[in-house]
Amino acid sequence: MGELDAVQLETELLERWSKEGTFQASIDARRNGAPFIFLEGPPTANGKPGIHHVVARTFKDLVCRWKAMEGFLVERKGGWDTHGLPVEIEVQKRLDLMSNEAIEAFGMAEFNQACRESVWTYEAAWREMTERMAYWVDLDNPYVTLDNNYVESAWWALKQMFDKGLLYRGHKVLPFCPQTGTSYSSHEVALGYKEVTEPSVYVKFKLVDDNASILAWTTTPWTLPGNVGLAVGPEVTYARCRIKEAAGEHWTGAGGADVGEEVIIAKDLMKEVLRHHVDIVEEFSGSALVGRAYEPLFPGAVPRGESTTAWTVLAADWVTTTDGTGVVHTAVMYGEDDYNLGMEAGLPAHHTVGMDGAFVPGIHPELDGRYVKDCDATIIELLSASGGTNGKGPSSGLLYREKDYAHDYPHCWRTDHPLLYYAMDSWFVRMTAVKENLLKYNSQVEWAPDWVGEGRFGEWLRNVKDWAISRERYWGTPLPVWRSETGEMKCVGSIKELQDEVAKANAAGIENPACPDDVDLHRPVVDEFTLLSDSGLPMQREPFVMDCWFDSGCASFAQWHYPFENEDVFDGSFPVDYICEGVDQTRGWFYTLLAVSTAVFDEMCYKRCLSLGLILDAEGKKMSKSRGNIVDPWDHFNREGADATRWYMVTAGAPWNPMKFDPNGVRETYAKMFLTLWNVYKFHADYAALDGFDPDSEGVAVHERSPLDRWVLSRLASVGQAYHENFVGWDFHKAARDLEDFMVNDVSNWYVRRSRRRLWDEADSHDKLSCQHTLHEVLVTVCRFMAPISPFMADEIHRNLTGQSVHVAPWPAGVPGSLEGATSDAWDEQAAKATATLPPQDSDLEATMALVRELAEAGRRIRIDANRRQRLPCAQGWIVAGPNLQAFHDLLAEELNVESIQVENDLDRFQQVELAPNFRALAPKARAHVNDVANAIRSADDPEALLAEIVDGGAEVLGVLVEEGDVEIKRVERDGFAAQTVEMNGADGQSLHVSLVLDMNDTPALLSKGMARDITRRVQAKRKALDLAIEATIDLEVWMVNGPEMMADDEHWVASETRAAGCVFHEASATPPSDAEHFEVDGTTVHFTVS
């Protein structure tokens, strides 16, 4: 029997699949089926694939394969995400172009060319991984987001939005990364929150015409030079406090206040903020402060311009007293609320910080030109100086306190630098205008798990913000909007339109480069076109590219170059049936798909979405390059194979739960599921070959087969049915765990073990044929069920058994996709049943066999308790109570090693009654006494008598009338017998107590027989050690010291079992040769030689 080499098996199959075109065949075979549309979330190929990609691809693949087996037509177009910041950053690192200036000096065209190439860096690695793991997807005709066709479709979509008024140009405060020079949308920001501890400061804003200062708090000292206002809550109560005495020694950090100095702060926050003993001089509401002027902290940093409200106190109803001082420092350009308030109140809008993240000249000699995040200490120092930064503060300076403040702050998801909130020009999609539709379509999606859709994703949609889609970058889908000086705008939705507009501009005398049909829709090419506005002005393209999430959000139609081509294909495949990605895509792809389809088509995009949990390492830590705990899928592909890796990933837990990837788990899966399956198959195949078994020959009707056969077939049907239902409910892990358990425990450890002797029979027999058919049917069906999860071994075995690939085989639970009028939206159970191929179920038989197996185990326990070795037979075994097991008496006798099985009808001979309280029934009657009553029942002196009384109308126990339903009657073996009792659930739901009793008396015949078995076992082991062929014959000689009298029949039995042509049992006086094997059992020493 050949050893299993899973890796070789798989690589050979891969070759075969590729030679035979099995993937295509599996699609073609369902050409007439109803379509099931899968949409691939495009990965970027400029990073190496890891084990988490294998997980996602396994779940994508298994659903597609499953649906295909159900008869659906499942085409699977691959895709690549090729634009965006990740690509640019890779290239920037490689070419050492760490700023936008550097890129422009290098040349935008050259830079973008480098990006275009960089995108494919790991394509080969992705392809190899994809093929090796058997993810069936069409990588030869994928959609690629950088293709002109794809970009053109994206342009078309933008124009739809533009025409609907959903695309607009705005000026907003956005999270901005000075390193990459670009702002981010909220879903990108969400990728980069990190907890940081930074100095926060309480600053005194000295009032003009008053000695008091208003205290305000900020966590971003770098925004202080930009301060132009203070916001107070009009309803909030503020207190004017006078410092009573100097602070104690516990003061830490910079800042302070002199005795007699006065500060204004929200009354509720005095305790929180003030570190001095103070007297409250006065209390007033915030509105009393409104309009008061204060001294600018950095005079001259912001020009006053026309503003009359600059450096005064303003009212804002969003000011709270949950933290800070109840006074909000307002720097118009660096906070969303600040900006809105500033616009309302007419504060000067002036940048104190450049796009490079450094202070602009003229702020302060010590700050100008420095990166703002490096200036915290300097600013604190400047404020603390006597008189403060403006020289008009108190002698204690303008800083009251500094305090380290820990909070989550957004960081650039690519460069890890802190983001700055920064007012800038940007383009937006008005998602807030279609919020209701987003919610409506989301509610129609079948989410797995459902709480992601309702909870996490729903939450996100309820808080939806306009989508900032423009990026001040180079490599991406260019924003197709041209704009004139006066703000006239035109959005271009196709190449044709661009050509028309260029022609129009050229006709008006504008000079433009050529615009051929294959014009590259990227920067800088498109930047060079100047178009003509309706009023005759030149228009330049808005110099942005799109958020790359917008690209992938267009995948459902842009993959088909819709609407320029493939209109019918698109119409037939939208919305898609199924997508599957990691839960981290909730705000990524899951959102952008829905956002685009809602804005463009006013429709949902996907009907079902499987959201996968994160992949953690064996310790439960997130896998990341920096931690170095990434698992390389090839470690397992090359050791246990892709089958075991995939099966492990599916069985490790619910798909949406975080998965701890334990390399040892893969090994375990291999040893259990795949070795077992393979050996069962080999067992079948070897005998089938030996006997010339033909599965297509006339079989044996199931009802004519042995109970063992009917049992395993019934189990197959039960497990298969549940397997299918678990698939439908997304519980792939439960399905696979149950199938594995069935394979290992029911098929291998019981059915095959019990059937071995049936196949040894060298003559053709009805029973042998039944067994072969049964095993054949079990294996074929198991292979079909497991094929979606682990497609290799299932195919190998299926091909060998049927001559056909499992991947074109039908799903055993039915093939609804092939039925007339089928849709992918619902499993038509009635219709599908007609095509199901599961064998008949017999639940009584399953329950009976469960009992038989328990009795067999009970027998082993009895022997251990009684210290009787397994191979020494017992004369007799009694089965007490329970159902009729006649059909299994032979089997049990063999398992138990007893000469005969008898049914004992007199229960009392071997069993006694035990009573247990039924709390559910008893509790309402006995109430607080239930435990006392329960104990009384349990410890009754004479349970039989008590039971009789209960049955006879009820017994009074501690004042409670105990009736039949109040107790559970348990029958257990009587003390003093070699017996065990097992419990089973009868067909009527009653629990039955069945005892097994073994006769422990020895007779010469039993001792002889037992010895024969021991000798046989040793000789067989020796044969195996000598590596003899199964049919090889031997000569056997046996010597015994202190042995039992051997019966002639037993000696013959030993000879025949061990295929001993010559077999000699020597007289007790004979001396064995010195090289004889020997062993000892129950006081007998046995020597033997095999030759």
Add this chain to the structure above:
RNA sequence: GCGCGGGUGGCUUAGUCGGUUAGAGCACCCGGCUGAUAACCGGGAGGUCGCAGGUUCAAGUCCUGCCUCGCGCACCA
């Protein structure tokens, strides 16, 4: 801070409507069985079911608070 999902022997995990002694696998120990595979069977050791309260005759399960891990939201001053 708010929301979601977790926390059950060394590890992985099951646990229904609240019901008697919390179930399995891996690893470990002892024993058995085997022409049966990296197998199988029996037994053992190993559990304050995150912590603390509460409801109840009875809580891994329900309620409240807290701790902790992960994820998400808000992060504002």
